[in-house]
Amino acid sequence: MPDREERARFEEWVMPHFDAAFNLARWMLRSRADAEDVTQEAILRAYRFFGNFRAGDARAWLLQIVRNCCYTWLQKNRPTEDVSEISEEYLKDDRGTPESLAIAAHEREQLAQALEKLPTAFREILVLRELEGCSYKEIAAITAKPIGTVMSALARARQQLRNALTKPAAPVVKENRLEL
């Protein structure tokens, strides 16, 4: 296949998901500037390996590359940050009674701060589900986890997010973020 055709196919299949790639990277890295770098790297990688992509869910295929790039980037650039993937430890149930949320739907800053307090693996899964609207099956494909793990991780991530929202904003977190 000539270059031009391959390039056109890439434009048609992959580039429509450019914003999805950026959004996932932005939340996983908690920084727009870093997300720009990683998105660029991920798109280049996707282009290089586009020969491996046949047909099907191009968004899931691209997002899989993006999240792998994010984890690699985090390990290299923020070695002190918890970037461990979902584990048994994460999935231990500490389900309590549901706290009534004192947030209004539009309080973006409060939500964003709470989301950024979560471990990367939980933030990733919530962004894929709630912002990107991925199905469990797609999330399982993107994160290379069994659907059962996706389900428990999602339940656990929401629990932690609720906890983060009901606790007053801790200044410690701000300091941590400055260290980054």
Add this chain to the structure above:
Amino acid sequence: MSCEQRTEHLHAYLDGELDAAGTLQFERHLAGCAECGATLAAEQKLQKALQSGGLYENAPKGLRQRVAASLPALAEPRVRSTGEWRWAALAAACLVGAFLALQLFSDIGGRSRQSIVAAAVVDAHLRSLQPGHQADVISTDQHTVKPWFDGKLEIAPPVRDFTADGFPLTGGRLDVIHGRTVAALVYGRRKHVVNVFVWKAGGDESLSGAGEQQGYHWLAWQKDGLNIAAVSDVSAEDLKALKDLFLKE
């Protein structure tokens, strides 16, 4: 099932990921359980806040163009070499094709279609091990899995949970074996996955006996007009034990 165990059902319900039977079952529980009702309301509120909270961040203007502009320069030499590889791959594929055709003919001439069907069954098992491919309906409850197949197949697969005998049911899905849609029941065996494929007996794609292929065991039998084939990397004895459980029913 306790409310604790229902946590994942609640989230699957919230996300619209339960099938019709699961939804019905959960809603029935919800009607009589204030605790789950309150949890669901809180989760719905959180979900709404996340989805409509303006959190989605589009890429900055110009980034897309910058990235797109950086692509072709990088691609030129690569694509040419890929082209060369493609010819090599094509040549290799022809050889493999010729080899497979030979195999196929010797199979048909010799051992019948059995080994082709067995290979298709093992392939289907391998496919199911890919992430996200194992089950379309995830439930350990045979009364959830069984109705899920209703209307999807011309047969009613014998869905049984054998947790007490060490083969917990984990879900079910539709699969395709040799061009025919079949029911696949998924069981756990310690840390391993066992697929039990069920399809109507009497066609060309019948299979019986046992065998091993690429390190996977299969064991097939017929019962009540159905072909049943179990495949897994567990031992042949384990598969035999599972077969006995099915035959006992």
